Amino acid sequence: MEETVSDAYGEPISAGATPHSGELTVQFDKGVDLARIESLLRQARERGGPSPETVSTLNLVSIHFSAAQYEKAREALEVAGTLHPCRLIALIADQGIEQESLTARISVVRSGGAITMERVVLSATGRAVRHLESGMMGLLRPDLPMVVVWGGRPQGDLLRRVVESADRIITDSGARPPSYLAETATLLVKGAPIGDLAWARIFPWQSLAADTLDVPDLREHRGNVRRARVVCAGAVGAEGLLLLGWLQSRIKRLEVEIHAEGEAEEEASSSMPVPRAARLGLGHVKLLEFVAPPATFTLRREKGVLISQVKGDDDGFCAHRTRLPPEMPGRLLALELKLLSGRDELYAQAVQAAAKLLAART
């Protein structure tokens, strides 16, 4: 495996920032004044006219360790949070700044005639970070599930209680070194309800692989898959390992191989009028091959299209193609938010298999 451990893996949950107009800001001297925040939320709601409807299906809590990290994720959180109406509580714990401060920024997002997101951004620096956890707990809307988006790295016990009380924790292992999957595997064994944007990123590959084995003339090969190979762009990434892990967890005695080839695609221009498929990022999957002698199934990515080809089958060559979904900020997060609690068993099994694969390689 090519061990390229770098922050450049995958993509952030989103890129870009939007203007922060319409935010109400309050600074606290001592702790978090929950009543004041609720009052400002009411004020923000009423700005749009009398009795606007508010809908919420979950508490979405995002955790960041710098303001810049939150800004990167802001647009994706807003889009996903609008698709899954919620109260968003963004926690920014910046211990890099010594001076103690605690502020809340309050705003709402409207869609049609209703408020589909209430947003509270709690920022703390210095020792004030200790107040974030209890502040967040007091701001949760009752009865709704709590999903935590964990975009940063754990720092000691900070915010651990938030994570532990979540119904679901969404990470992006594609934005971290692949070795992180071993840690995820350990947490999953303990029952942590983890979701992963890297997992959502490989849905089209899984779907196409399954579709290919559903083609009537190719079903005879289902019981005979022996080997699988994944090629990642630029470096081996979590997506490739998860894809292989998934195959290994589904097919007994499967021999697997993973390596990297070529380079990731450049960042696309942001001025495109029509959303395109996500770029082929560092560590992303560019080819999957599985062999069921005498047939070889090759699934490869060509720009925005996945193509599957079968060679060596008695019935001859056949191709199957599927377009990758257009990429928009928050799309993967919105996909993961379809599951609001509990564990995705398929993912858990894939991570365990991927972790074993990692261990064997090192």
Added chain:
Amino acid sequence: MPYAPEHDEIPNPLRPGLRADSAPEPCAVVIFGASGDLAHRKLVPALYNLAVGAHLPAAFGIVGVSKSAYSHDEFAQDMREAVGRFSRTRPIDPEIWQDFAAGIRYVAGSFDDPDTFARLRAQLEELDRTRSTRSNRLYYFATPPSTFPTLLKQLKAAGMINSPFDTRFTRVVIEKPFGRDLPSARALNRLVLETCDERQVFRIDHYLGKETVQNLLVFRFANSIFEPIWNRRYVDQVQITAGEDLGIEGRGRYYEEAGILRDMIQNHVLQLVCLSALEPPVSFDADSVRDEKIKVLRAIETFDTPEQVARNVVLGQYAPGSVAGADVPGYQQEKEVAKGSRTPTFVAIRLNIRSWRWDGVPFYIRSGKRMPKRATEIAVHFRPVPHPLFGEGTTQPNVLIVRVQPEEGIALRFSAKVPGERFRPRTVSMDFRYGTTFAAASPEAYERLLLDAMRGDQTLFTRKDEVEAAWRIVGNILKVTESSEFPPPYPYPAGTWGPAAADELLAQDRRVWRRL
């Protein structure tokens, strides 16, 4: 129809637990009537949007068939313009369009001519070679019903309909109206089933593709609080309205043949009745859901005598009037409508469902053209409280409203105390709006239905016995109302909710139509 696996077939090890929907198998969609309105406004834009959403197999093609003379390129260009005008997603993505258009073909010819089908067959074989559509066919009859027998016979004669057990699927999508009365529907069903298996037939009713109509099933069977009160013990009446502000929009010839009963009641409105009234299906598969719908249709009391029809049915026809501030002509002033026409453009019906759950609860249905606004909804009116604790007439009964269009959503009307010292109740509304709660754009009904047909899922399509049961109800009414002895439809000014007789129908039961 899903491919029938052999008994010893190994299950797909990669399929269990996948969260992404599977793409349909590679296939070619053949649109008969490709130069028509439906293909331009709905079908091709829907297929394009499925391509945009990455729901289509990339091994996919479209063959348009009609009499108009087009080359492949001209037809593709025509479809591009249609997509540009009518698509839900715009602007057109050139890259997706290029890929989509590469699979568009056209065959010009008469449906009576066997040569048309020989050329169609050759064209489909070419798509199999160049686009890998693998001999899977979805034939879409976007043509008048009079052409269905010819199309089926020609397809069969040309050997273009595979057995339902063939690994290469053949499916036929048939647009409404499916027959014009019970005998013709039965004859058409016989003909269809001589050519195809029921599992290959997809009788489309686009109302069933609407998100809110599907949501009705989720609302009823995914919530435990409504089911216990969803019966004659708690429900006083159900009102179903399907009103349009538009007139017949130049379709005089069609409408003179159809009228509101065939155009709306036999299909869309009775489907809404079924979904409101059905019992919980044993599972959410096509036949279980359709089995329950058919039970509702069979339980609806039919009107067998002119007296029963006169007592329970009111027909209307719009006269000149004003809709949304604009003067509009009456029905008889529309193009291709006969002077003195007796075709109804409005109907109100009182139905009774003779079942354990519903007997005695009237289902009032009304549908019409040139209503004050476009509104389709189901309103379930609950019984009033037994004792007016806060004063006579101070509270209104609860009403649960399922809005199908526009502003799709659900509202619950209930009483709340007006702030202040005295107990003064006021009716308030708790409103759930689909579009704002789930900001994701809903697919068009045709997108969902075309995708289901490609996947072989018949849940949202009507079955043979369902169509016939609906015709049994409507056919009996038509038999009476189309006789010269029955009085002509009541005129109503365009821009109103139908004739006064429709209000009287409810007034007999001391009820009124919900104000929309």
